[in-house]
Amino acid sequence: MARTADVLVIGGGIHGCSTALHLALRGLKPILVEKDYAGRHASGVNAGGVRQLARHLAEIPLSIKSMELWEHIEDLVGDDCGFDSHGTVLVAETAAELADFRTRVDDLGLRGFTHEELVDRTELKRLVPSVSGHCLGGVVSRRDGAADPFITTQAFRRRAVEKGAEVIEGVTVTALSRIGNVWRAETSAGPIEAPKVVNAAGAWADRIAAQLGEPVPLDVIAPMLMVTSALPAFIQPVVILRGRKLSFKQRANGTVVIGGGYRAQPFRDENRTMLDWRALAQSAKTVWEMFPVMREATIVRAWAGIEARMPDDIPVVGPSSTSEGVYHQFGFSAHGFQLGPGTGAMMAELIATGSTNVPIDGLSIRRFQGGHG
Amino acid sequence: MTDLASAYDLAVIGGGPAGLAAASLAARAGLSTVLFDETPGVGGQIYRGITSTPVTNRAVLGEDYWAGAALAAEATASGALIATGATVWSLDPSLQVGVSIAGRARLIHARRIIVATGSLERPFPIPGWTLPGVMTAGAAQTALKAQGLVPSGRTVMAGSGPLLWLLAAQLLRAGAKVEAILDTAPRLNWLRALAHLPDFALSPYWSKGLALLREVKAKVPVIRASSVEAHGDGQLREVVADGRRQPADLLLLHQGVVPNINLAMAAGVEHRWNERQLCFEPMLDQDFGSSVPGIAVAGDGAGIAGGTAAAERGRLAAIAAVRALKPDAAAPDPQAIRQALQREEMGRAFLDWLYRPPVALRQPVGETLACRCEEVTAGQVRHMARIGCEGPNQMKAFLRCGMGPCQGRLCGLTVTELIAAERETSPAEVGYWRLRPPVKPITLGELASLPIAEAERKAVER
Amino acid sequence: MFRRLDEKGATLLLKVDGQEIRARDGDTVAAALLAAGIKHIRTTPVSGKPRAPYCLMGVCFDCLVTIDGVGSRQACLVPVREGMSVETQQGKREAGR
Numbered sequence: 001m002a003r004t005a006d007v008l009v010i011g012g013g014i015h016g017c018s019t020a021l022h023l024a025l026r027g028l029k030p031i032l033v034e035k036d037y038a039g040r041h042a043s044g045v046n047a048g049g050v051r052q053l054a055r056h057l058a059e060i061p062l063s064i065k066s067m068e069l070w071e072h073i074e075d076l077v078g079d080d081c082g083f084d085s086h087g088t089v090l091v092a093e094t095a096a097e098l099a100d101f102r103t104r105v106d107d108l109g110l111r112g113f114t115h116e117e118l119v120d121r122t123e124l125k126r127l128v129p130s131v132s133g134h135c136l137g138g139v140v141s142r143r144d145g146a147a148d149p150f151i152t153t154q155a156f157r158r159r160a161v162e163k164g165a166e167v168i169e170g171v172t173v174t175a176l177s178r179i180g181n182v183w184r185a186e187t188s189a190g191p192i193e194a195p196k197v198v199n200a201a202g203a204w205a206d207r208i209a210a211q212l213g214e215p216v217p218l219d220v221i222a223p224m225l226m227v228t229s230a231l232p233a234f235i236q237p238v239v240i241l242r243g244r245k246l247s248f249k250q251r252a253n254g255t256v257v258i259g260g261g262y263r264a265q266p267f268r269d270e271n272r273t274m275l276d277w278r279a280l281a282q283s284a285k286t287v288w289e290m291f292p293v294m295r296e297a298t299i300v301r302a303w304a305g306i307e308a309r310m311p312d313d314i315p316v317v318g319p320s321s322t323s324e325g326v327y328h329q330f331g332f333s334a335h336g337f338q339l340g341p342g343t344g345a346m347m348a349e350l351i352a353t354g355s356t357n358v359p360i361d362g363l364s365i366r367r368f369q370g371g372h373g
Numbered sequence: 374m375t376d377l378a379s380a381y382d383l384a385v386i387g388g389g390p391a392g393l394a395a396a397s398l399a400a401r402a403g404l405s406t407v408l409f410d411e412t413p414g415v416g417g418q419i420y421r422g423i424t425s426t427p428v429t430n431r432a433v434l435g436e437d438y439w440a441g442a443a444l445a446a447e448a449t450a451s452g453a454l455i456a457t458g459a460t461v462w463s464l465d466p467s468l469q470v471g472v473s474i475a476g477r478a479r480l481i482h483a484r485r486i487i488v489a490t491g492s493l494e495r496p497f498p499i500p501g502w503t504l505p506g507v508m509t510a511g512a513a514q515t516a517l518k519a520q521g522l523v524p525s526g527r528t529v530m531a532g533s534g535p536l537l538w539l540l541a542a543q544l545l546r547a548g549a550k551v552e553a554i555l556d557t558a559p560r561l562n563w564l565r566a567l568a569h570l571p572d573f574a575l576s577p578y579w580s581k582g583l584a585l586l587r588e589v590k591a592k593v594p595v596i597r598a599s600s601v602e603a604h605g606d607g608q609l610r611e612v613v614a615d616g617r618r619q620p621a622d623l624l625l626l627h628q629g630v631v632p633n634i635n636l637a638m639a640a641g642v643e644h645r646w647n648e649r650q651l652c653f654e655p656m657l658d659q660d661f662g663s664s665v666p667g668i669a670v671a672g673d674g675a676g677i678a679g680g681t682a683a684a685e686r687g688r689l690a691a692i693a694a695v696r697a698l699k700p701d702a703a704a705p706d707p708q709a710i711r712q713a714l715q716r717e718e719m720g721r722a723f724l725d726w727l728y729r730p731p732v733a734l735r736q737p738v739g740e741t742l743a744c745r746c747e748e749v750t751a752g753q754v755r756h757m758a759r760i761g762c763e764g765p766n767q768m769k770a771f772l773r774c775g776m777g778p779c780q781g782r783l784c785g786l787t788v789t790e791l792i793a794a795e796r797e798t799s800p801a802e803v804g805y806w807r808l809r810p811p812v813k814p815i816t817l818g819e820l821a822s823l824p825i826a827e828a829e830r831k832a833v834e835r
Numbered sequence: 836m837f838r839r840l841d842e843k844g845a846t847l848l849l850k851v852d853g854q855e856i857r858a859r860d861g862d863t864v865a866a867a868l869l870a871a872g873i874k875h876i877r878t879t880p881v882s883g884k885p886r887a888p889y890c891l892m893g894v895c896f897d898c899l900v901t902i903d904g905v906g907s908r909q910a911c912l913v914p915v916r917e918g919m920s921v922e923t924q925q926g927k928r929e930a931g932r
Contacts, residue, residue, distance in 0.1 A: 037767070044770070150770040229778055229814065229907055230880040253773075254880060272641065274465050275810060277480055281823035288821045298814040298907040300778055411893060413863070413914045418892055425861055427844060460912070476905075493894045503897075505875040505887035506836065512891035515911075516837060520859070520866040525838035547840060607885050608874055623836050633894070745889075746896060748881045778896040778907070813893075814907065 002191040005031035005166065007351060008183065009198045010173050010208060012036075013043035014149070014337060015329045016200035017156035017167075018344025021077070024163035026352045031192055032157075032165060033185070035172040036271065039153030041202055043337065045305040047225055047247055047259040048149045049238055050338045052115050053088040053141035056314045058362030059339065060113055065358055066342025067143055076341065078162075079155035084252065085145030086236035089119075089127055091138040091290075097243055101139045115141050130234050130293045146238055146249050149337055156340070173201075176211050183325060196351055197326045203268050203308040205316075205330035209365070213322045216331070216368050217311050222266035222273040222304040223259065223334050224280060228297040230254030235291075246286045256297065258287055261334060264304035273304040309333045317343060317363040319350075327351060328365050377456065377474070380482045381405045383694050384470050385453075386461050386636065387489035389417020390441065390680045391672025391687035393448040395487045398691040400453035402702040407481070408448065409459040409472055411813070414519075415445050417491050417672075418511060419680040427521035433546045434518060435539075437581075437680070444684060463810035464488070464640040466665050471810065478819040485667050485694040488637050489687060492630040492673035495652070495730065496787050497532060498737040500602040502626065503745050506609025510540045510627035523549035526622030529612045531601045533558035533728045534629040535582065541589045552621065554589070555598040555614045557628065559731045566726035573720035599733065601626075628730040632674045635780060638808040641665050646801035649725050650677055651735070652786060653805050660693035661686055669693065677725075682717035685710050736790050743791065744784040746777020754788055758795035765789055766807050778814055781806045837869045847917040864910035864921055865891060865898045876900055876910065876923045 007023050009016045012034025023030040034040075050070055052063045074080045092098040105118045119127065120137045127140060161167055168189065175186040182193045199208045206218035231254050238249040245260035262279035280302060287294050310316065310331040320326035329347055332339065342358075350356045381404075385396045388410030396408040408415075416423040420441025431439055449455060456474060463471030470481045494509045501507065510530060516522040523544060529552050530541060541551055573579055589595075598614035603624050605611065612621045631652035634644060643664040644653045654676045661669040669690040672683035688710050695704045737743060737751035744754075749772045762768050765775060765788050774788055775781035781788075785806055793803045845860040849867060858867035865888045868876055875885035877899055888898035891911045898910040901922040910921075 037763075039770075148770075154770075228817075274467065275463070277463060277469070277471050277810075277820075278823065278825050281478070281820050281825055284817050284820035284823075287817060294817055296904070296906050297817045298778075299811060299817060299820060300814050301776070301780070301809075302811060303809055411912055413912075427859075427861065428840065458912075458914075493892065494890065503884065503886060503889075505885055508888065509890050512889065515891040516866055516869065520862050520870070521840040522837040522866060522870055523840060524836060526836055746879075748879060748884070778899070779894060782894045783890075816905065816907075818905075 002184065002193045003031060005029050005192065005194045007196040007198060008033065008185055008192055008194040009200055010185070011200035011202055011205070011330070012038035012157060012167065012169065013041060013200060013202050014039070014153045014156060014340030015043070015332070015343055016198070017153055017160055018340045019198050019200060019329060019347045020165040020167070021156050021160035021163060022344045022348030023351065024160055024165045026348055028352060030160070030165045031194065032160065032167045033171050033173055033187055033192065034167065034169045037169045038157040038167065039150045042305040042307040043153045043340070044150035045225070045303060046149045046337050047249065047257050048146045048337065049088065049247060049249070050083060050085070050145045050147050051088050051141065051238065051335070052144055052338070053139065054090055054240065055335070057111070058314050061358050062317070062339050062342050062346060062360070064115070065346060066339050069341035069345065070338070073341070077155040077159040079151065081152040081155055082148035082252070083145055085143060087127065087140050087142040088144035088238040088240060089124070089138050089140045090240050090242060091124065091128070091131060092136050093134065093241070093243055095136060098136050098138070105139060115143060117142070127237055128235060128239055130291055131239065132290050132292060140237070144238065146251070173208070176208060178323070195325050198329055198347060198351070199326065200329045202330055203266070203306045205308060205328070209328065212320055212326060214320060214365055214369070216316060216365060218331060219309045219311070220266050220268045221307050221309045221334065222264040223307060224262050224264050224275060224302060224304040225257060225259045226280060226283065226299045226302045227258070228256045229300045231256060231297060234293055241286070241290070244286050246283065246290065248287065248291070256294065258283060260286070266304070266306050268306050271306070273306065275302055275304060307332070307334050315363055316365045318360050318365065321364070321366050321369060376454070377407070377479060377481070379480070381407045382483065382698050383485045383487065383691070384409070384481060384483035385487045385489055386464070386470070387417065387491055387672065387674070388412070388415035388455065388457065389419060389489060389491045389672060389683060390444055391491070391683040392417070392487070392489035393444045393687070394684035395489060395671055395687035395691040396453040396455070397444070397448040397451040398688050398705070399694055400451035402695040402704050403699055404695060406453035408453055408455050409461050410457050411460040413457055415448065415455060415457065416441055418515065420445065421515050422519035426518050428517065428547070434543055438518070460813050461636065462813045462815050464636055464668070465810065466641050468667050473815055473819045476819060476822070478815060478823045480823065484698055486669070487687065487690050487694065488640070488668060488670045488674060489672045490633045490636050490674050492677060493633045493782060494627055495629045495631045496783050497626040497628050497734065498741050498743055498751065498787050499626070499734065500741050501604055501609070503742055504603050504605050504609045505607070506605065506622060507603045507624045507626065510537055510625045513625050514540045514543065517543060517547060523547050524623045527552050527620060528623045528625065529553050529555065529619060529621045530625045530627070531555035531557060531598065531612070531614070532627040533730060534627055535724060535728070536630065537627045538585045538589055540625070541593060542585050545589065545592055551593045553619060554593050554595045555601055555612070556595050557598055557601065557731060557734055558728050559599070560597070562727050562729050566723050569720070569723035569726060573723035576716070576720035578720060599731065628734060629728055630673065630677055631786065632676060633782070634674065635782060635808055635812045637663065637668070637670050637674065638805070639810045639812050640668055642668060642670065644805070646799070647676065649722065651729070661690040662693060678718050678721055682714055685714040685717065689714070735787065736794050737787070743787045744774035744777065746779050747773040749774040751787070751791060754791045755795050758792040762792070763796065764792065764804055768792065769806070775806050780808065780812060836872065839870055847915060849915055850920045852921070852923055858915045860915070862915045864900065864902060864913045864915055864919070867915050868910065
C-alpha cells in the first residue's frame with residue numbers, strides 16, 4: 001500500500017527542506033525523502049555565506065527574494081540560524097580587476113539592481129581593516145552575511161514538520177515512474193505516490209533527471225573548507241576574491257572559515273571525499289598573502305561537501321521538460337545556500353498556483369537540450 | 374628535515390613498541406622505511422624517554438620499562454629513518470602522509486603504512502576534572518620517565534586499572550608520597566572477571582600484578598569510592614570521594630586506556646565497538662591489515678593488549694608489508710611471533726572485566742563537563758540526545774562538542790555513551806565522530822610552506 | 836606541584852611571560868612550567884577558566900602556549916631551548932601578536 005502525498009520532495013538539503021516548508025505553509029501535504037539526514041551533504045557543510053554579491057544575472061531575482069526571507073528568518077523557521085549581516089566584500093587586487101568590477105556594477109545598475117556597490121581603497125580599508133595593503137578596492141553588498149548551514153537546514157526541516165510535512169530520512173528513492181495521474185517513487189522503505197515531485201537531490205539529481213528522459217551534464221564536485229581555532233575578532237564582512245580562489249569569514253565564536261572552491265575528490269556513492277592537501281596549501285598561501293594577521297592561525301579542521309555543479313555554474317530550477325508535475329531544483333554549483341529560502345518559496349508558489357512572478361526561464365533544464373533556452 | 378625523501382616503501386606512524394619493532398624488522402628486510410613520532414624521542418608512552426630519562430636508578434621504573442631500550446636501539450641501528458618531533462596530521466586512502474617537522478609541512482607517499490599511534494587514557498569526566506591540579510596518571514608517569522619529575526604536594530590517585538598501581542609503585546620507589554588511592558573498580562566486577570582468572574593466572578602478569586599491589590598497599594591507604602569530585606576555585610584544593618573530603622594539590626585520574634583512533638579513522642579505516650573493552654577499535658585481518666588496502670594498524674591502537682603484545686603485532690604487520698613488497702627478502706617466520714602474541718593476549722579478558730570502569734564514571738550527569746575544549750556539559754549532551762539528536766555528528770553541529778582542538782579525543786567515548794544511554798540503544802548503533810584530516814592542528818604557515826611543484830600549482834588554479 | 840628528583844644535567848633559561856625560569860635540557864616546555872611551579876598556563880576561549888596541562892602526551896590540548904611568537908603550540912611536545920620565549924594564552928589567541 002503506497003504512502004500518498006500532495007508533493008514528493010526528493011532530497012533533504014536546504015532546497016528540499018525549504019520547498020517542503022513553503023508547500024506546507026500553503027496548506028499542501030508534502031513528503032520529503034532524504035537518503036541520509038537533512039543537511040548531511042552540501043547544505044550542511046558549506047561556508048554559510050548568505051550572499052547576493054557576484055551572482056549570475058539569472059540567479060539575482062531568486063537571490064533578492066531569498067534575502068528578504070533571510071532578514072526575517074526567525075519568523076519563518078523559529079530559529080535565528082546564526083545569521084548575521086556585515087556585508088560581503090569582493091576584493092580587487094589589480095587595476096584590471098577593479099575596472100571589471102566597475103563595468104559589472106554599472107551594468108547591474110542599468111538593469112535595476114543596486115545591491116552591489118563599488119568601493120575605493122579607503123572604503124575597503126574601512127570595511128576590512130586587516131586586508132593587505134596591496135588591495136585597490138572592490139565591491140560590497142551590504143545586506144549580505146553568513147549563517148550556520150547545518151542549523152539552518154535543520155531549522156527548515158523542523159518547521160516543515162511542524163507545519164504538516166512528513167520527513168523520512170535514511171531512505172533512498174530508487175525509481176520514479178508515472179502511473180495514471182500520479183508519480184510513483186519506489187524507495188528503500190516502500191512506495192510513495194504523489195501528483196507532483198520536486199527533484200532536489202543535489203549531487204545525485206542527475207540520476208532522477210536521467211530516469212525522466214532529460215539527462216543533464218551534472219558534475220559532482222567536493223569544494224573544500226578549512227576552519228581555524230578561535231581568534232579575537234578582527235574582521236566583520238565576508239571577503240571573497242575573484243582572481244585567486246578565496247572566501248574568508250570569521251564567525252561570532254572567533255573561528256575563521258577559509259574556502260574558495262579548491263576541490264577534494266568526491267566518492268558520491270560512498271558519502272566520502274579525499275582532501276587535496278596541495279590545493280589546501282595554495283589556499284593557505286593566499287590567506288597568508290591577503291591577511292598577514294592570520295599568519296599564526298592554526299587550522300583545526302578541513303572538510304569537503306558533495307555538491308553538484310552545472311557547466312554554466314547556475315542551477316536547474318523549474319518545470320521538467322518531459323514530465324508533467326515534476327519540478328527541478330538542483331545544481332546550485334557551490335553557491336545555493338543563500339538561495340534556499342527564496343527558491344523554496346518560489347517553487348511552492350509555482351506548484352500550488354501554476355505560475356510565479358520570479359523570472360526563472362534562464363534556469364530551465366531545457367538549456368541543456370541543444371538550442372533551447 | 375632535509376634528508377626526508379618524498380616516497381618510501383613503508384611509513385610507520387608512532388614510535389612506541391609497535392612502531393619501533395615494525396620499522397626495525399622492515400628496514401632490516403630491505404624496505405626503505407621511515408618512522409614518525411611527534412615527541413622529541415622514541416618509546417611511545419610505555420617507554421617514554423627510554424633513550425634520555427634522567428631516572429637512572431633502574432629499580433624506580435622497573436625492568437619492564439627498561440626492556441624498551443633494546444627495541445629503541447634495534448630500530449635506530451636498523452637503517453630506518455627515525456624522525457622525531459614529526460607530527461603526522463594527515464593520512465588518506467591514497468597512502469599519502471601529511472607531516473610537519475620543525476614548522477614545515479611535507480607530503481610523503483608510502484607503498485605501505487603501519488599506524489602505530491597507540492592508546493590514550495579513557496576520559497574520566499568527574500566534577501572539576503578540568504581544574505589545574507587534576508591530571509591523568511599517565512601524565513605523572515610521563516613526567517617521571519621523561520623529565521625525572523615527581524609530585525611535590527599532597528597527591529591523591531583515583532581510578533582503576535593496572536597502570537594506576539604501576540605508577541603508584543614507581544612514584545613510591547622514586548621517593549614521592551601518595552596520600553591515598555581511591556579505588557573505583559566496582560566490587561561486582563569480580564563476578565565477571567572470575568571466569569577468566571585461570572587464563573590470567575598462567576600469564577606473567579599474574580605474579581607481577583600481585584607483587585605490585587602488595588608493594589603499594591603496604592605504603593598507601595586504598596579506599597573504595599564510587600564517586601570522585603575535584604573541588605577548588607581555579608586550582609584543586611580538595612578531593613571529595615563518596616562525600617568524604619581530602620585536601621589535595623594533585624589528583625591523578627586513570628580508568629584504563631583505549632585505542633587512539635583519530636588517525637586511522639580519518640584515513641577511512643573501519644572501526645567497530647568492543648563491548649568488553651568499551652571502546653572503538655579497527656577491524657583488522659590476521660596481519661593487522663585494515664579495511665583500507667595498504668594501511669595496517671599495530672599496537673594498542675589495534676586493541677588494548679599492552680606493550681609486549683604491541684611489539685609482536687608491529688612485527689607481524691611488518692612481515693606482511695615485506696612479503697607484499699619484497700617477497701624474496703628474508704623475513705622472520707611469523708608462527709613463533711603469533712604464539713608469543715597469543716600468550717601475551719591471554720589473561721587480557723580477566724583484566725578487562727576486573728577493571729571495567731563503572732557507568733557513573735563513564736556517563737556523567739549535570740554540570741560535569743563532557744567536552745573539555747568547548748566546555749559542553751553532560752546535561753547539555755543528554756538533553757540534546759533526549760530531544761532527538763541521534764548521533765555524535767549531529768551533536769557536534771548543535772553543541773560544538775568534539776569541535777575543539779582535541780578533535781573529540783577526550784569526549785568522544787563519553788558523548789557516544791551518553792547518547793546511547795539516553796536513547797536506549799548501544800554505542801555500536803550510535804557510532805563515533807566522522808573524523809578527517811588534519812588530525813592534529815597545523816598552522817597556516819606550516820600548510821603554506823608545503824612544497825608545490827610549478828606544474829601542480831598551475832593544475833589547481835582555475 | 837612537581838619537583839625534580841635530582842639537579843643533574845645541563846640547565847638553560849627560558850622567558851615565561853617575561854619572567855626568567857630555569858629549565859633542564861631534555862624538558863618539554865610543559866615539564867619546565869610544571870617544575871617551575873606555574874599553576875595555570877592558559878584560560879579557555881569559551882569561558883575564560885584557567886587550565887593546566889592534563890595528559891602530557893599531546894591529546895588534551897590544555898597545554899597550549901605561544902612559543903617564540905607562534906601560538907597554540909602544545910607545550911608537552913616542544914623541547915626547551917636556551918632563550919625560548921613562552922607566553923601563556925589568555926582566552927582567544929591573538930592573531931598577529
